[in-house]
Amino acid sequence: MFDLKITGGTVVDGTGADRFTADVGIKDGKIVEVRRRGPNDPPLAGPAAETIDAAGKIVAPGFVDIHTHYDGQVSWDDLLEPSSNHGVTTIVAGNCGVGFAPVRPGQEQWLIELMEGVEDIPGTALTEGITWGWETYAEYLDVIGSRELAVDMGSQIAHGTVRAYAMGERGARNEPATAEDIAAMSALVQEAIEAGALGFSSSRTLAHRAMDGEPVPGTFAAEDELFALGRATAAGGGAVFELAPQGAAGEDIVAPRKELEWMRRLGEEIDCALSFALIQVDADPNLWREQLELSAAAHQAGSRLYPQVAARPFGMLLGFPGHHAFTHRPTYRRLKAECSREELAARLAEPAVRQAILSEQDLPLDPNVLFDGMFALAQYSTERLYSLGEPPDYEPTPDRTVAAIARDRNQDPLATMYDLMLEADAATMLMLPMFNYADGNHDAIREMMTHPAGVLGLSDGGAHCSMICDASYPTFLLTHWARDRHRGEKLPLEYVVRKQSHDTAQLFGLTDRGVIAVGKKADINVIDLDALTLHAPRMAYDLPAGGHRLVQGASGYTATIVNGVITRRDGVDTGARPGRLVRGGR
Template sequence: MEFDSVIRGGTIYDGHSAEGFVGDVAIKDGRIVAVGEIVGQGREEIDATGKIVTPGFVDIHTHYDGQVTWEHTLAPSSNHGVTSVVMGNCGVGFAPCRPDERDMLVELMEGVEDIPEIVMTEGLPWNWETFPQYLDAVGSRQLDIDVAAQLPHSALRVYVMGERALRKEDARAEDLAAMRRLTTEAIHAGALGVSTSRNLLHRTQAGELAPSLFAEEQELLALAGGLRDAKAGVFQIIPDIVSDTASEFDIMRRLAQASGRPLSFSLLQMPTRDPAAWADALRLLDEANADGLSMKAQVFPRPVGMLYGLNLSFHPFSLHPSYQAIADLPLPEKVAAMRDPAMRAKLLSEAPQDPNPVRMKTVHNAHAAYPMGEPPCYEPNLNDRIDRQAAARGLSFEEYVYDLLLEDEGHRLLFLPGANYRDGNLDAALAMAVHPQTILGLGDGGAHYGMICDASYPTFLLQRFVRDAPAGQAIDLAQAVASLSDAPARCVGLNDRGRIAVGYKADVNVIDLDRLHLHMPRVVRDLPAGGRRLQQQADGFVATLVAGVVTYRDGASTGELPGRLVRGGQLAPA
């Protein structure tokens, strides 16, 4: 056979061209070797007639830093056509790390990214100390998709400063020099970039701020200097969401100037701040790029979805004192206990208690949640908000939601549009998604195991904004495919993928767009120590190939593991 595989007769959206075209794709030795009308045969022939053929999708904002060390499947991302992910975002991760600092990083990841401590304690092999050693450990793994890593600032700060990193101390001159040197070392070893967080919501379970939150601007400039010294890498940052947009943007501009490298930052329409803040950020972003800076905003094409339920991390009674006695029971026993009239009366009489203000706010925000059904609705009717439904029935929110949580034997999920859903529409999400200086991301795959399941956004985008879009809200299919593949790949320097063209890595999706369907998230217990996480399946992905190997067929894993660690930026094919 002339080729390893040939995908025949599909409508190809190559991630670059303005329009789709019918043709074949030939693959050999993990690369695309021909596109068009292919005469030769492949050992495997994939019939794509009536389907669309796209590059594999690239998700640049994930947190698989732990999961990549204990399992081979990077789900839920790999269930939605994603073939390459970037981890180490938000300044959190597990390297560099000395043995006596491991608990500190575990506590931080538990609080910031909602990964249970027992899962990390049981799952992490800790066969590294330095960041290059961590890359070596990941590089030994066989995976269903490719993964690239960034150096996390909080871990780096603790590694350099020890306990001083948590005592709100400023970095000394020798600390700054060490951080700059270690950033360069990480890039030379294969890190894709460096990441940090200035978001005050990023705390440990006990409510302590993430170490990166104590950093002054000179410390961030040291990280930027490390990128400049390496002459490579990207800078990823979560801005302070409560600061003035202009002043925060000025800091990011200075970081981009100091590094001479691309910088990206998270941008959402927040529910409680200036409704025009996101638009102001886009205006400033346009100005920065016009001035020659390489800056992008990472945006999300639907509401950031906080989920509540008796089987999840939070629900309206999860921080009530009496609930703690049943919190760890199996779900059927928990439901039985909550159906006891005495327990009901006790919980309804109590209020949440927790020293962590973020956890308290999370529970309080459940008042604005909606029941989630099958299929899941990510733009619910405002009248269906649980507190409004309770008022319409003459009940308190607590009385109404108590019974709601017990429906479906305790499996009922509640959905809170945590961002990008002001005034009950997706207008801001759409405007951000199609802006020329933004990149789709923020799905957080590998994190928030019991709170969020947003890694499914590629399926949502193709379903909601392409196939089923109302008039005036449609994204052109070619543009949508490019925004999921070529654009994010180029943003972080993975220039060898994201397109269907000769010489490019053979990461490919065959999708039945008419049959594309996103299912409601469900809870599974397949993490180390029986840990819980949310998974979300989709119909319509006929085949996904990584390096020319079929990894998923009709949504089911084939068991093939061609995915590997990607070390650093990659050159585009000649």
């Protein structure tokens, strides 16, 4: 008897092979039968506790998101949204050199402020939500391992936490590491990999800073430190070495070439996969192509160097619920302090209030408040700030910029920006693409995604709560790239599915998932592709201590299955929690 049967669906199995009609039988969390069916063939024989009729629908593997920041959220939230409502069945946390283990007693608040500054996760939510209960990284994994989750979760050990644990204040302040420091850090990394860490992560981009303005520990690490930690990653049994490289945010266009050179040499020595963030920057719009070519050459030389690429423009969302151009206008400040969210939305729509806010001068910038200057960025970005529409269009044409709409309306651009954000009860968000949109289309992104070395990542699920909601990448890949794109070439559905299931799983050695085949984990999505819709982003206020985060819903997922158990039906959480900690193959 099967626990679950999925009958009559169009299977896109994750290997990139052509789709086919088949029935899938599931037992004890595994796929035990995949029976291809012709038009006149009977369904898979044998009773089942439940059967899903998938006729006319896509049956695909569960998606594996390799770049998330649920390191703290996992201790209070077993659902792990927003990733889990976009077909994701496995997540990997601990990216960008930040995390919460190891941690010395008394160091917890510093780690919270590091995560808050780098990843824009409300510190109050982390302070109230994290239950702690560990010191070593192995103990952290044990705590996660005791949790029952909606998805499987793996973790990487972070350079920032390792440096702070081994070196104390010197490590936190990015002082050079001594030979003794490096030996202590190497031991911590090797122990973590042996305990089940899926990788080691580091950040070297200056854009990643703690709340006190200090760059992530490890940002300026010398080569002897980096290579020693790479060797420790290999000595622990082999795992991924993940990096946010220097120059990733365009602050130094020479740095990425130097970064790839040492990563190539490290990869040749330790024979581990190295993955680094790759985006298109306006300062050098074709640098990304050179980095892809260098990565391909590294593969040929025996170094497994994988650029981690995004599926759409990389930037931020601006609107009244989050950052916007009017945060420093006195009338807005007063109303925000006096009104509830609902009252504020209504007051902002009043003509007199609108006129007052538009006519006022900005209050002074507070240099001690992180991101306090975002209002000025918004004011000077009207030529690059886009109205997304509903459903959102992430490849908008130039006529959809705030400035272009203002010219069409014969209106001041800031007035147009105000009116656009006022739509949908003052909840509309506008898109400011800072990277990956230098050409005004997605052709560069398409080339990145189709490069043999490129892997899909950078969703930042669980992070950048007030600015982005890119955990919706999986749905966007299916709707935009495989079905709807109109400004250039699409991608085959089979390719899109493979890139976010088989390929991402393989990078982290998760060979038991990512494809629909006998013997593999029963992590599966049943998708009504014709009806699949990515909804407009909105601000939710559901984190601990009333913390906010941008979320983006989707409809069209008939079922999401984790370890053979249905966790979502028609997009609604079933309450089942079959997800568990994933430890590395060591």
